Amino acid sequence: MARRVEPYLPELVIALCALGLAFTFAHAVLRHTRPFGLPFEDAYIYLTYAKQFGRGEPFTYYSGGGYSAGSTSVLWPMLLAPFWTLGARGHALVWVSFGLCTALYAATCVACYRLLHDLGGKVVGLAGAVLVLAIAPFAFTSLSGMEVGFASALLLVAILLLLRAPSDGPPSRGLGVTLAALSLSRPEATMIVAGIVAISVASRLRQRDLRAAAWWAAPMLAPLLWVTANKLFAGNWFPNTGVAKSHFYLPGFDWTYWWDAVTTQTGRMLRGLFSAGDSPLVWPRVIAALWLVGAVRVLVWARRTRRWLVGLLIVGSPPALVLAVIASSGAWSFHNYRYIAPAFPLLVVTAACALLPVPLPETWRYRRWFRAGWSVATLALAGAFAYAGLPGIRADLALFAQNAADLNRQVVTLGRYVHDKLPEASIMFHDAGAVAYYGDRPVYDMLGLVTNRQADVANHGPGARFEFLESLPPERRPTHFVYYPGWMGQHEFFGRVVLQTPLGRPFHRRRLVGGYDMQLIEATWDHVHTAERPLEPVPGWRVVDRVDIADRASERAHGWSGALGRRAFADPTAKWSVFHRDVRVTGLALDGGRSIRGRTERFTITVDPARPVRLVLRTGGEPSYRHHPAIQRPVEVVVSGPAGELARAQLPPPTGPFVEVAFDLRLDAPVVTLETKATGAYRVFHYFVLQPE
Numbered sequence: 001m002a003r004r005v006e007p008y009l010p011e012l013v014i015a016l017c018a019l020g021l022a023f024t025f026a027h028a029v030l031r032h033t034r035p036f037g038l039p040f041e042d043a044y045i046y047l048t049y050a051k052q053f054g055r056g057e058p059f060t061y062y063s064g065g066g067y068s069a070g071s072t073s074v075l076w077p078m079l080l081a082p083f084w085t086l087g088a089r090g091h092a093l094v095w096v097s098f099g100l101c102t103a104l105y106a107a108t109c110v111a112c113y114r115l116l117h118d119l120g121g122k123v124v125g126l127a128g129a130v131l132v133l134a135i136a137p138f139a140f141t142s143l144s145g146m147e148v149g150f151a152s153a154l155l156l157v158a159i160l161l162l163l164r165a166p167s168d169g170p171p172s173r174g175l176g177v178t179l180a181a182l183s184l185s186r187p188e189a190t191m192i193v194a195g196i197v198a199i200s201v202a203s204r205l206r207q208r209d210l211r212a213a214a215w216w217a218a219p220m221l222a223p224l225l226w227v228t229a230n231k232l233f234a235g236n237w238f239p240n241t242g243v244a245k246s247h248f249y250l251p252g253f254d255w256t257y258w259w260d261a262v263t264t265q266t267g268r269m270l271r272g273l274f275s276a277g278d279s280p281l282v283w284p285r286v287i288a289a290l291w292l293v294g295a296v297r298v299l300v301w302a303r304r305t306r307r308w309l310v311g312l313l314i315v316g317s318p319p320a321l322v323l324a325v326i327a328s329s330g331a332w333s334f335h336n337y338r339y340i341a342p343a344f345p346l347l348v349v350t351a352a353c354a355l356l357p358v359p360l361p362e363t364w365r366y367r368r369w370f371r372a373g374w375s376v377a378t379l380a381l382a383g384a385f386a387y388a389g390l391p392g393i394r395a396d397l398a399l400f401a402q403n404a405a406d407l408n409r410q411v412v413t414l415g416r417y418v419h420d421k422l423p424e425a426s427i428m429f430h431d432a433g434a435v436a437y438y439g440d441r442p443v444y445d446m447l448g449l450v451t452n453r454q455a456d457v458a459n460h461g462p463g464a465r466f467e468f469l470e471s472l473p474p475e476r477r478p479t480h481f482v483y484y485p486g487w488m489g490q491h492e493f494f495g496r497v498v499l500q501t502p503l504g505r506p507f508h509r510r511r512l513v514g515g516y517d518m519q520l521i522e523a524t525w526d527h528v529h530t531a532e533r534p535l536e537p538v539p540g541w542r543v544v545d546r547v548d549i550a551d552r553a554s555e556r557a558h559g560w561s562g563a564l565g566r567r568a569f570a571d572p573t574a575k576w577s578v579f580h581r582d583v584r585v586t587g588l589a590l591d592g593g594r595s596i597r598g599r600t601e602r603f604t605i606t607v608d609p610a611r612p613v614r615l616v617l618r619t620g621g622e623p624s625y626r627h628h629p630a631i632q633r634p635v636e637v638v639v640s641g642p643a644g645e646l647a648r649a650q651l652p653p654p655t656g657p658f659v660e661v662a663f664d665l666r667l668d669a670p671v672v673t674l675e676t677k678a679t680g681a682y683r684v685f686h687y688f689v690l691q692p693e
Contacts, residue, residue: 010122011110014129018106021133021393025143026098028397032507033405035091038098039512040335040403041411043145044433045070045450047093049077051437054084059229061432061450062442069234070432070450072241073147074184074226090438097145104149105142109133111156112345112352115314118163119301120356123375127382128352132345134389136396137280141341144400151185152342155192155317158182159346162196163310168207170215171200179219186342187242188324190223192317199309234452244448244455245329251460251576252567258327261569265330269322272333280337280344282389287351294353315350318343330569335512336399355381395508402508407434410501410518414482415439417499417520428478428523430458431514435482444478446488456552462489463550463577463592469493470528470590471551478523484515490579492590495524531582531589534616534688535660541614545605545689550577550592558605559673562684563598572627580621580685582658589658593621593685595628599678603687606671611691613665615639615674618686619651620659635680639663641672651682658685 029036038044049071052060061068071077083096109129117125132138142149161175171179183193197220204213227237236243243249247258273279274288281287295315302311321343325332332340355378357371411431415438418425426442429435432450436443446465448455457468465488480498485491499520503513533543548554549562564576582589607613617637624630631654638648647663 010113010117010126010129014109014113014126014133015106017133018109019102021139022098022102022105022143025139025397025400028401029404032401033408035408036094036098037404037408037412038094038145039140039400039407040144040146040338041407041431041433041513042072042449043097044407044411044437046073046077046145046147046433047080047097048433048437048450050080050093051084051089051440053077053081061436062440065442067229067233067452068240068450069230069236069452070240070445072239073150073186075181076147076150076185079150094145098143101143101145101149104153105139107153108142108149108156108345111153111160112349115156115160115163115349116352118160119298119353123378124352124355124357127355127378128349130382130386131282131348131352134282134386134393135280135344135348136389136392137337138341138344139393140336140396140400141338144338146338147185148338148341151182151189152345154178154182154185155189155342156345156349158193158196159310159313159317162313163307167306168204168209168212170212171219176215176219180222183219183223184226187238187328188321189342191324192313192320193219193223195320196309196313236452240449240452240455242328244458245331247327247329249455249459250567250571252564252571254566257567257569261330262327264569265326265332266323269326269332280392281347282385282392287347290351290354291347294350294355297356298350298353314346314353318347318350336396398508399510399512402506402510403512406503406511406513409503410513411435411482412438413501414499414518414520418480418482422480425480426478427480427482429482430484430487431482431518446483459573459576460550460552461573461575461577462579463594464552465592466490466492466579466590467548467551467554467592471553474525477525480523481521482518483521484518485521486515489574490581490590492527492581493523493525495522497521527588527590530587531591531618531658531686534690535584535586535589535618535658538614538690540693541690542693543688544607544691547603547605547687548592549594549684549686555603558603560601560603562594562596562601564594565597574625575627578621578625578628578683580658582620582656584657591618591658591685593618593683595625595631595681595683596676596678597629597681599681601676601684602673604671604673605687605689607667607689608691609668609670613667614690615647615663615665616686616688616690617649617651617661617663617684618658618688619661619683620654620657621683621685622656623654629681631681631683633680635678635682637661637676637678637682639665640675640677641665641667646674651678654683660688 048061057063059067080097084093088096109132112132113125113129116128158178161178165175179193183190197216200216201213204216231237247253273281274284298311298314302308322332322340325339357374411434415435418439418441428444428446430447432445445451447458457464497519500517502517547558547560577592577594579592623632633653635651636648637651639646646665649661649663651661652659
């Protein structure tokens with residue numbers, strides 16, 4: 001028995017170390033909160049999808065809810081689903097998720113050892129595994145219930161299989177399955193697989209082996225089916241999380257902003273990872289130096305062995321993964337580095353390659369002693385890294401426990417209350433995981449992570465959110481909100497507070513939750529449609545068309561575009577729209593609007609060209625709103641059509657109430673595109689098109 005185990009003793013030791021570290025994370029949580037919980041709200045999103053897969057309702061978020069493109073990793077909830085079906089329901093599935101994460105974390109560390117062992121021997125393999133274990137944020141994110149360990153393990157296994165694959169012919173069955181699974185583990189991993197497939201297919205085509213090329217292309221069928229389903233059923237190729245957080249879907253986007261954001265965040269990432277005192281890496285400058293040396297040695301090895309694809313993957317995957325995150329969202333440090341965490345093991349593997357034994361002449365007298373000294377020095381360096389990493393691990397243990405406790409206090413408590421006390425409720429929320437998982441009720445995600453086509457509304461700010469809620473037909477209105485109240489941007493649809501969840505005193509200096517008190521609030525719909533007509537009716541005239549500014553559906557229907565200003569990285573959603581409450585003698589008037597910083601708008605209206613047209617612009621509101629320019633002077637606005645100027649008028653400076661300004665137009669077509677040009681920034685809430693009855 002001992003002889004059978006002995007060849008695998010290093011793997012067993014590494015796996016036991018990973019399991020022991022996972023135990024300390026679980027113990028840290030249970031010291032501070034019961035029951036055991038996970039530190040990321042998004043982990044409960046995966047549990048909800050797993051529950052629906054287990055029920056036989058795949059790709060839905062609640063029973064009867066239809067297709068939802070909210071799962072960033074397609075396969076991760078599928079791995080959890082059989083356990084739900086077999087009885088691991090409710091809180092038991094949280095433990096299953098943590099257990100699978102632990103196994104995958106251990107597998108990743110072992111795979112690092114195996115890859116380095118194949119490249120340079122047992123000693124450097126052990127050193128690399130120790131370096132991975134010393135990265136506290138990698139342990140944190142791998143054990144958090146997310147897909148980090150899953151994607152990391154698959155990437156390393158794929159490289160190991162490629163290392164052992166022949167340079168011709170089709171991929172092995174195991175390699176093909178691994179690549180297909182990797183492509184569905186994370187969107188950034190899809191890009192890595194696409195690169196592997198492209199290089200391998202090109203190589204087989206040069207060899208005129210069409211059958212092998214086809215087999216190498218086969219793993220890309222899986223992500224192709226996935227993105228096609230997203231487009232057909234959700235309206236976007238990528239997961240909803242990509243739409244909600246990607247640069248490309250945010251208001252104010254242009255390519256100069258994107259280039260500035262990418263270059264700026266790349267610089268911050270390089271400093272944050274390789275020189276900052278709070279880097280997630282132990283001795284970051286040493287790691288940077290080792291990585292440079294290791295990259296050269298890997299590429300030299302790849303040239304010598306003609307294993308260019310493996311060499312490029314080892315060296316290029318970490319920067320590719322990190323830069324893909326920066327290029328798509330810029331959120332490289334988000335949630336304790338969870339978006340870029342799959343890059344850490346291969347980053348360390350490349351750095352550990354700098355520690356590969358130096359080739360020596362066979363005839364050198366002290367060759368054996370030099371190799372022994374090199375091995376001792378390598379292991380000593382790894383031990384020093386591990387010791388230096390202990391403070392970071394202790395800090396992340398506390399952070400893991402802090403955020404698990406906070407989620408237990410807030411979203412888990414609220415979800416269980418909804419399940420136990422509100423059997424007929426429908427919930428609108430902004431944290432989409434635990435409330436849906438434990439509550440098990442019809443839900444609507446205001447942020448658009450799990451609700452299709454909603455991210456655009458949320459990203460456009462409080463005015464857009466108000467207009468969306470106001471436009472909901474009665475049968476679609478939620479009965480309750482689960483919200484940090486300040487996040488909505490207005491309180492007009494909030495009724496009685498049913499349950500509050502204020503946080504206790506922290507035991508860690510950082511918290512990852514979004515606010516202090518999340519609340520379960522009854523929805524009230526008394527204040528809808530209070531400002532859908534001109535505030536001062538014009539006798540004999542009727543509204544034939546209107547553009548409700550900040551209402552995304554109305555804006556799209558009228559081809560509206562406005563110069564809202566250039567985006568800056570991490571701009572708040574509040575920059576893109578405003579909400580105003582005007583208490584008038586005639587009653588309450590609520591409306592969403594926008595600040596036209598660039599002084600121009602463009603939109604299309606429909607009229608009867610045989611009759612006069614009066615365009616009424618609603619402006620006014622407060623002189624200033626947070627994140628918006630202050631407007632203190634009158635502004636002249638010119639309205640033009642295809643033939644030139646049609647009318648002009650002066651908008652008074654805002655003083656609090658709404659103000660409506662009329663433009664008399666003569667139009668000669670039933671559908672006309674109008675353009676406004678102003679002498680300064682102005683505010684607009686509504687356009688009404690009036691014609692005589």
